[in-house]
Amino acid sequence: MTDCIFCKIAAGDIPSDKVYEDDLVYAFRDINPQAPRHILVIPKTHIPSAAHITAENAYLAGACFGAIATIAQAEGLDGGFRVINNCGTDGGQTVGHLHFHILGGKHLGERLL
Ligand code: 5GP
Ligand code: ZN
Numbered sequence: 001m002t003d004c005i006f007c008k009i010a011a012g013d014i015p016s017d018k019v020y021e022d023d024l025v026y027a028f029r030d031i032n033p034q035a036p037r038h039i040l041v042i043p044k045t046h047i048p049s050a051a052h053i054t055a056e057n058a059y060l061a062g063a064c065f066g067a068i069a070t071i072a073q074a075e076g077l078d079g080g081f082r083v084i085n086n087c088g089t090d091g092g093q094t095v096g097h098l099h100f101h102i103l104g105g106k107h108l109g110e111r112l113l
Helices: 005-011 058-074
Strands: 018-021 025-029 037-043 082-084 100-104
Touching (some): 005 025, 018 058, 025 058
Antiparallel strands (some): 025 037, 037 100
């Protein structure tokens, strides 16, 4: 999708602080970190949101979670971390390309809101 900022980041057309890449997945540090470690994990293929995951493309979400485990280990998040997906307007999604936030590097507490 040509006007998608995360597609452009995954393609290297917009610079990012890359932490992980494989054939299916790209991960980079959030530009506005909400925790000492704040990483965005995206499929290289454009999927608009978690509401657009289907039986056909679910392997891409699975690949993201495989990458999340690898990244967490590489980042030293041995004590744990949080994975967040914001979906759609009410879910607070601001970029229309499926992404999973990894938040960690401190004790986050039990409450989400
Ligand atoms: P959302 O609110 O859609 O779940 O999360 C979008 C995230 O993307 C936000 O945390 C925001 O800081 C991050 N973000 C938006 N534009 C850019 C960018 O150009 N580069 C990076 N590294 N992060 C971005
Ligand atoms: Zn995209």
